[in-house]
Amino acid sequence: MGMSLGKKLLLINAAALTCPGTINLAAETEESGNFYTYTTPENIIFLIGDGMGIEYVSAYRYLQDDARTAIVDDTAFDPYLTGMQSTHADDPEANVTDSAAAATAMAAGVKTYNSSIAVDNDRSAVQTVLEAAKAQGKATGLVVTSEVTHATPAAFAAHVADRQNMRAIADDYYDDRIDGAHKIDVLFGGGRDLLIRSDRNLVEEFQTDGYSYVDSRVELRQNRDSRVVGLFADRGLPYSIDRTNDVPSLAEMTESAIERLSRDDDGFFLLVEGSQIDWAGHDNDIVAAMSEMADFEQAFQTAIDFAQEDGDTLVIATADHSVGGLSVGADGYYDWDGDSVRTARRTPDFIAREILTGADVQETLDAYIGIELRSEEIAAVRKAARTEGFSATDDAIEAIFDARSHTGWTTDGHTGEDVPVYAAGPGRTQFAGHIDNTDIAKKLFRLLGADADITDE
Template sequence: MKKVSAAFIVWLLVFTTFLGHSSVQAKEAHVKNVIFMIPDGFSTAYATSYRWYKGEKSLMDEMLVGMHRTYSANSAVTDSAAGGTAMATGQKTNNGMIATAPTGEKLPTILQAARANGKGTGLVTTTTITYATPAAFASHVKKRTDEANIAPQLISNKVDVLLGGGKKFFSESLLKKAQEEGYQLVTDQNMLRKTKVEKKILGLFSEEALSPELDRHYTDQPSLADMTMRAIDHLKKKKKGFFLMVEGGQIDWAGHANDPVWAMKDIEAFEEAVKVAKQFAEEDQNTLIVIAGDHDTGGFSVGGYNRYAANVKVLRKVKATGQFIANQLNQDRSNSKEVMKKYTGLNLTAQEMKEIQTSAQAKLAVNKIISKRALIGWTTHEHTGVDVPVYAFGPGSEQFRGLQENTDLPRIMAKLMNLSYPFEKNS
């Protein structure tokens, strides 16, 4: 008995020493840079489907650390404005509001805190740079639709790198002011490659949002990975480090359209951006990557239609989004069989042809047929309130383990970066 007790005491001493050492390591984790990557609309169902679509684990899978709750201040189901605000400010707000409390006061953001502490800052998105998620990090408006008022705030907040769509929200006078503030304006992929890293960058690659990844080859727009790489190239020159938010914004849009192929290809493009960020973090050793969607969109499911099966391989043959395919139909949609064969590889039945010809929105009929053939289910064209996975890599990544509130994410990042910031308010 004495031998057992002695052995136990030795084991306990070793174990507690290990825990103490681990705790010290966690406390001493040095986070100079944070890359916060947001696959908008992404949830566990998308992660599962993408794994089947890809045929192997995703790069994100090995970084999985926990989950987070997405509800807003006034609803169990958040929108991107309230979700983005929570992830940018550490505080809940009502749906539709951008970095503004339900009472109307402005909420300081982690990006603004990073800049106030001498760090470089950047926002990258495949939507408009003035859309809900990027806007929540560097502007304050009561209504997310006020993009024309968001645009000048991005410039006045002196965000070092702004890359995305939304040129129509930047007036000529605002673009002139941006240049006076030291921004170099770029409008296509080639110009982005030639930017000077010592100057601020305003990249506006489309009047509205960028093209879905499936259709991007028809444009001269950069990929999300291209934009992420250029943003890092610029921001890594900052002596005090940087905060960069990268959004794969059209996973959400694909969910709204119930377009599974659009979703898979934009997740693939997002994963390529993650690869760029991870390579930098591995080399730098002082960079934390956090990945978390802001909510689920579409009520996506792997399998459906009363069958114990999935047929995601169908998606690999589809060459365009449902919207693009619908645009190829003639006025009476009588060419639906030929168009669908060309862009999806599917041979339509007479019933499926009728569905496309009689649908109020041809793109939704196209997406429904593709989804059903792939045995992918959808419950809505809107958001849902399910919890969303959190991934992390780099120093401090263990701090994100378990079930978090979405408001916890920026609080933990700020603490790890040792930012002076009032996240404790209303906690």
Template sequence: MKKIILLLSTIPFLLIVFTQALHAGELRREVKPVRNVILMIPDGTSPSAVSLARWYQRYLNPERQRLAIDPYICGTVLTYSSDAPIGDSAPTTSCYMTGMPSNTGFVATYPVSSGKADLVPVDPSRAYMPLATVLEAAKIMRGKKTGLVVTCHFPHATPADCAAHSYSREEYGHIAMQMVHQNLDIVIGGGIDYLKPDLRSVLRQRGYGVFLDDMKGMRSYAGDKMWALYRPREMPYDLDRDTASIPSLEEMTHIAIAKLNRSEEGFFLMVEGSKVDWAAHANDPVGVATDLLAFDRACATALEFARQDGQTAVIIVSDHGNSGISIGKRGMAKSYDTATAYDLFEQLCRFRLTADGLAKRLAETPVDKVQELMREVCGFELKPEELRALYNSPDYEHSPIPLEERKQIRESMYSGSLSTFLASIYGLKTAIGFTSGGHTGEEVLLAAYHPEDTRPMGMYMNYELNDYLCQLFDLRGQLPALTDRIFAPHTDVFQGMKFTIVRGKGKTDESELPVLEVTKGSRKLRIAPFTNTVVLDKKVIELSSVIIYVDKTDTFYLPRELRLLLD
């Protein structure tokens, strides 16, 4: 009877996913399963950004005309939200992970229907429910080791999409709790401030090496399970990185692969070049080019391992475009078709820091040394009107103009923060243009390596890429059933039993969370959200998945097997 109830409850969702899977199977070759999967995401990377990185590298070194990913480019992906053609990182990577496009800001969570705006079939009865991810399925159903390597803070949207669930990507506290309790084997990235002392204790109790701004410790650690975080929030751009204290994305990828590969069962690893997206938002062409090249070097590491290993697939794909970046823009001194490589790239390649990196240097530089710094970093001095704009920047601490007397020149392109001001200068001095400071809706490049060359070829929809990832672990069509198994509503799981949601019992540094208490006779089961542990009477029991609470539905989503503890 239990099996029949389980099957019936999944039918609406299965129909939606089955319909998508039928389309995903059209004109596609059979995919051979592999032992390991490495998913590499250059966040917010438009195809034109890849071209810019390629030209930047070639201008500095004419012998290097190709990127590491170039031989493996095999198609494009149309990436979008459930109700909008232009997506943000949360629902777009969420779709890669779960197979279901979702709303803006939703992290591995079923969307809310937007009526006629929906671009995919949406079942309103499933709104806000967590959806099982490829990472969770690999861990729970295939016994794979799992890892995340990023340059943003670790609970940011893309890594969160792999290992957490929320309808708000900004719920960093809840997301961080989930990621710690997912028992990920390797996490390397930014965000020390989000790993609160209680979460550090959980990791250490579970046998992890925890390294905070400790590159030497990370490098020398011999254990298999590790968290290594750098800087309070995100890591710096690669061009601005202090190489003595901050590892490269390439090195972090190498370390993660080496540790995960000790597993006999294989592994799933997601690597994100997080800050390509940040540079595109800032309209900083130097940050876009150099961070994308840093990502490409990490791809080279993953691809070399895969070629040597013979059991590993590597998928390289962005989650969405950003900024409408272009090589060439209006107002250039020469027409487009006569502009030389020098005209287009010389100034771009002269910059020694990103706009953000230069802003940090300016914060440490006396006002009488500003032009000297500009010559050192940029190769030019600020014009008088640019210097005045700098002095009026509200966050330039060394300005000779008192803060209360400064004014934003809002009609000027120089208005905004210090980093924004400097990015506008970078854009003005180069031949690189931008149409937007936000996400854009073009298709993104897809590259892949497969030991038997059963790669995804041609144009893929975002949910089709999820289907491909699932096939690599022989999991095709199995995510809906896993979702129903590990994220069932508590009202279904404990039907016929006495249960109460007790408010304000689960405490975090940010808020008080509700706790679900279930009783049967003299026995009591206590369930706190965003962890993978429950307390039966006084015994702590660890689960293979995390428990999610959604205030919108006032529901705990948890494993169906929990009922057996009281039956």
């Protein structure tokens, strides 16, 4: 007797999901008519590379490729590519989204205006997937390299009309409760100045409620408590390539958060953001952008490693938008040369600050750029430092890397193209194909078995 189409599709689907480098979902898959259902994952790790358009992944693939091999090597993301998502906002003045509107869409399943933090166009609060997870008794966490009150993490755990009001966001983290409990169990990132203030010390208030506080990499490693606030810079963390040993990497913060949250018998929801891919794109800084891509990739791999061992964790990674109009190849050259980016030891920002504090221009460039420079390149930096200040000096250094690598940029703002979606674990195929950013939240609500006040369109 011939095999039914449904069973053939099921076998094809299961085979695809057991290929090398992916998590086996066959055990979680069952036939249901022409559809497939999945057991609800106990844990969800949602990673957002802020500004990580597909061109950033492509450039990073070139950068980390081993030239000795015959084919271009995959990034850690590539085996888990599941689909693409659209990113537009519902803003009367701008259809290209900012991080706040995009995060609100992915956190709550609603389109809204730019600058909104988990509020609809009428400024009413909308439930987020983190809040739904907490209502089910799950442990929750936010891990970022920006301020913990920045737009993306805020949209999962606060409700504020304007993303710029980061003090109100910080207050919301403490004041707004779910069934009397704090929404966030683990909070890691920057933003000391926003939680430890002259008018209110939220760290002390959290400590009164049983939280620990850490502010260095050493303290993060030594502390074992389940509920903890970790703030490692006054505002955003330094770019990954510029960090000192006292500042943890995104992967280290992610691993620490997972270890704490996974103790909860009801499971956990963790939001991880590689925040400063976006900041580098705004600055048109290819060195910083690739540094942050590496930092985010390591955090993604940390989540995948846990999910593979755990077997009951859904991992999703995507971007909120792209930024900068990055082109992998520019000025008519059919060659993106990552050698100059690969050998950089610090970002142009770091190098410019060193020069403007009195360091010799050529010695500083030689120390941190890692390639032999032309006299005209050194002269351009020297002139900018002598007469035009930080921004011009930074731009002159960035121009060296752009010219050498054939990197192009079209804007210092966001761009509106679709962005990739990567997923692994129970429910992975729910995110396949082309979806909207609001679909992320809608599908997460369903996987959580939570009722959300959203309308499917």
